[in-house]
Amino acid sequence: MSTEQLLKTPLHALHLELGARMVPFAGYDMPVQYPLGVMKEHQHTREHAGLFDVSHMGQIRLSGAEAAKALETLVPVDIIDLPVGMQRYAMFTHEQGGILDDLMVANLGNDELFLVVNAACKEQDLAHLRKHLSTHCQIQPLFEDRALLALQGPEAVKVLERLAPQVAKMTFMQFAPVTLLGVECYVSRSGYTGEDGFEISVPAEHAEALARHLLTQPEVEAIGLGARDSLRLEAGLCLYGHDMNEKTTPIEASLLWAISKARRADGPRAGGFPGAETVFAQQQSGVARKRVGLLPQERTPVREGAEVVNADGNVIGSICSGGFGPTLGAPLAMGYLDTAYTPLDTDVWAIVRGKRVPMKVSKLPFVAQRYYRG
Numbered sequence: 239m240s241t242e243q244l245l246k247t248p249l250h251a252l253h254l255e256l257g258a259r260m261v262p263f264a265g266y267d268m269p270v271q272y273p274l275g276v277m278k279e280h281q282h283t284r285e286h287a288g289l290f291d292v293s294h295m296g297q298i299r300l301s302g303a304e305a306a307k308a309l310e311t312l313v314p315v316d317i318i319d320l321p322v323g324m325q326r327y328a329m330f331t332h333e334q335g336g337i338l339d340d341l342m343v344a345n346l347g348n349d350e351l352f353l354v355v356n357a358a359c360k361e362q363d364l365a366h367l368r369k370h371l372s373t374h375c376q377i378q379p380l381f382e383d384r385a386l387l388a389l390q391g392p393e394a395v396k397v398l399e400r401l402a403p404q405v406a407k408m409t410f411m412q413f414a415p416v417t418l419l420g421v422e423c424y425v426s427r428s429g430y431t432g433e434d435g436f437e438i439s440v441p442a443e444h445a446e447a448l449a450r451h452l453l454t455q456p457e458v459e460a461i462g463l464g465a466r467d468s469l470r471l472e473a474g475l476c477l478y479g480h481d482m483n484e485k486t487t488p489i490e491a492s493l494l495w496a497i498s499k500a501r502r503a504d505g506p507r508a509g510g511f512p513g514a515e516t517v518f519a520q521q522q523s524g525v526a527r528k529r530v531g532l533l534p535q536e537r538t539p540v541r542e543g544a545e546v547v548n549a550d551g552n553v554i555g556s557i558c559s560g561g562f563g564p565t566l567g568a569p570l571a572m573g574y575l576d577t578a579y580t581p582l583d584t585d586v587w588a589i590v591r592g593k594r595v596p597m598k599v600s601k602l603p604f605v606a607q608r609y610y611r612g
Contacts (some may be wrong), residue, residue: 241487247293247568248385248445249477256460264357266294269376276464280564283431283469287391288461291429296360297384297439298367300351302375309343309351312370314488314511324346325413327496329488330366335513335520336484337491339363346414352413352424354386355528356478365560383589385445390435390469392608393457398425400455404556405436409610410609419448430466432473432607439550471570472563476533480542481529481558481572485576487513489520490574492602494530526556528580530589531600532571538595539569540588546573547587554579557588575599 243269253260258269269291271279282288287292287572300309315328318491325344329337339359344352360381367377389398399406402416402491408427416425424439440448449511452458467477476482503518534540537564546555560571571588579586587594 245294247291248442249291249293249449250553252446252449253291253460254305258462259500262264263463264294266357268294269460271323271462271464272460274459276462276468277564279459279465280468282459282506283433283461284565285392285466286390286459286534287393287435287455287457288431288465289387289449289458290388290390290461290466291443291449292437293385293387293442295386296353296354296355296357296363296379297386298353298360298364299346299378299380300353300367300371300375301349301378303349305349305351305371305375306345308371308374310501310507311510312366312512313343314497314501314514314517315343315509316500317343317345317351318507319344325411325428326498327570329493329496330363331488331511331513331517332484333512335487335516337478337482337486337488338366338484340478340482342426342428344422344424346413352439354439358479365402369449383442384439385442387438387440387445387449387452388429388431388435389438389452389458390429390431390461391433391457394433394435395610396502397452397455399456401451401561408436408610408612409584410434419444419451420447423448427610430473430475431469432475432603432605432609433469434608434610467559468561468564471572472565472603472605473607474572476529476572477559486574487520487525489517489519490525490528494521524577526577526578527574529558529572529574530580531602531604532557532560532573532586532597533600533604534569534571534588535596537569538590538593540571540595540597541592544588544590546575546597547589548583549585549587550581564605570600570604571597572602
């Protein structure tokens with residue numbers, strides 16, 4: 239796809255003005271890094287506050303008295319009892335239990351739900367919702383109407399409360415309408431870095447003014463996709479299309495925690511989502527492979543797609559995400575391994591350019607998450 243064909247977020251001109259290096263990502267022309275560089279952008283977010291443009295993500299509103307009940311038929315998550323003003327992580331599954339996408343769902347109250355889906359999947363997600371839910375609720379895509387900013391890091395709250403003091407009282411996964419610079423936005427205390435922070439849905443025409451204001455604050459730097467990836471990898475967070483896909487079930491992806499207790503086999507509203515029987519059978523009997531954390535025992539970074547072998551050289555899995563962790567100060571990876579090799583501290587080897595790189599199975603996250611829970 240040529241640069242001319244790529245979609246642009248409402249902050250595109252600002253990225254160019256800030257000297258960003260732009261790359262194609264999910265059909266958009268997106269900033270991978272700024273002059274500060276990936277390493278310093280990563281460290282700045284961990285220590286202060288970073289501003290990310292995530293407007294390529296898809297925002298969708300569902301409304302109607304049956305919206306929550308209807309959405310529950312597509313996800314293994316408790317939507318009916320999701321409190322007003324709270325947000326929850328969810329997954330769309332298919333009939334074999336594979337993951338079509340992961341998403342965030344917030345309860346706006348007044349029979350309205352607010353969804354944020356992945357950029358590369360948003361058109362198929364919209365079609366999926368329309369196919370299954372259009373007779374039960376109204377489905378309104380907001381792809382062109384709204385931008386999405388992520389303000390992440392330990393000083394994010396200090397920055398945002400200058401504009402709206404009430405955000406300081408919000409806790410992890412709370413979601414609220416908040417007026418910023420005179421514009422009504424939706425703010426959630428959440429993010430994709432493992433740090434405290436906020437995601438801000440803002441009308442597209444006001445996004446640049448808000449971003450420019452936030453960037454004038456002494457704590458804030460603009461952060462690109464490169465540091466976004468290293469931050470989420472240190473936090474052990476999955477990236478759709480890499481660490482999970484339609485051929486991966488929630489159990490294989492080590493995402494059992496994301497299946498609400500109410501929807502599990504012994505819950506009051508057990509099943510009722512696509513692939514429930516497969517997922518419950520895997521929960522009961524186990525799976526042949528599973529996602530784990532992996533720490534290379536040398537300085538060699540191990541990248542996505544590298545094969546993983548045992549001491550005898552037999553292939554036992556592959557890497558789904560890998561790179562260097564600036565906070566960890568070492569290379570790190572996640573991969574899918576045969577279940578026999580998933581216990582912590584198991585020795586395995588990745589094949590990098592024909593050479594065996596020793597690795598150990600590690601706990602996740604690699605760097606402690608610091609969400610604000612009050």
